[in-house]
Amino acid sequence: MRILLVEDEEDLGLAIKQVLVSEKYIVDWVMDGELAWDYLENSWADYSVAIFDWLVPNLSGLELCQRLRSHKNPLPVLMLTALGDAQSRVTGLDSGADDYLVKPFIMDELLARLRALQRRTPQFTSPNLTVGNFTLDYGNNSLIYSVVELPQIIPLTVKEFQIFAYLMQNSDRIISGSKIRDQLWDFDSETVSNVVAAQMRLLRRKLAHYGCHCPIETIKGQGYRFISTHPL
CATH class of the missing domain: 3.40.50.2300 (Response regulator)
Known part of the structure; x- marks a missing residue:
């Protein structure tokens, strides 16, 4: 928020x-x-x-x-x-x-x-946000992947958490990198133009480390999209 x-x-x-x-x-x-x-x-x-x-x-x-x-x-x-x-x-x-x-x-x-x-507002987010097989746990700052018998719990940094929350709230919509940067980095921060792409690479690497596919798709020349449904 x-x-x-x-x-x-x-x-x-x-x-x-x-x-x-x-x-x-x-x-x-x-x-x-x-x-x-x-x-x-x-x-x-x-x-x-x-x-x-x-x-x-x-x-x-x-x-x-x-x-x-x-x-x-x-x-x-x-x-x-x-x-x-x-x-x-x-x-x-x-x-x-x-x-x-x-x-x-x-x-x-x-x-x-x-x-x-x-x-009191429509923007209110419940303690947990679930889209497809993924749940964001606001209390523990983590991502839960629920496609296996024992759900995989993946710890997130604050910025990783914010990226997942924003894209999950806009699931299946293409969001440009500049829009993500404008929304998730405050105006006083000295961000570079490729900061979103760099964060996405780190996210994919972290999810791969935990044996989890990345639900965020890169749309060349357009931006990123959180896919709400994936094959098992």
Whole structure:
């Protein structure tokens, strides 16, 4: 899941991003409201949730929310603010925010509120995702291959897990390498053009090591496709 974080307090923004990345989220962190709107307006990536600080430069979190809703964008928004009085909470929610978290807060509460927002939206992913003979185990960060008597459990890195989750959620569709790169690498990362191809080679090598065929097909000149059905 990809999150847009808008927070101009550098220490807090960095701490939030680190916690979210450790939970397997892809995070784009910006410190300016106008830049955040550029990200949203140009649709460089598909966001599942946004976290807006109320008081950020140029375009406040409140104004971002209002602009989103005026464009009929249903993106779930969690508003962060030091303003904890009742009227401020009402104003934030009336602007279009879906939830409201008062500073200071603990990271566990932030994560719990994000999970609650996910459950209210169609993008919510259950603890396990199964397509064909493959199951992604979110709790154990692993891929389960269930075609043999004893299912093969294959440990995955965070990036491998994200690739499988994204392609399984779009199974049988051809997804270009550039789309995968834009969706699964944050904009601050220094990625090279062949990073997706390199990850796919490593994935195939790992699955072969575990005696498992790779369900991700390369379509020359077009991209990659997760095949939902395979012969035994």
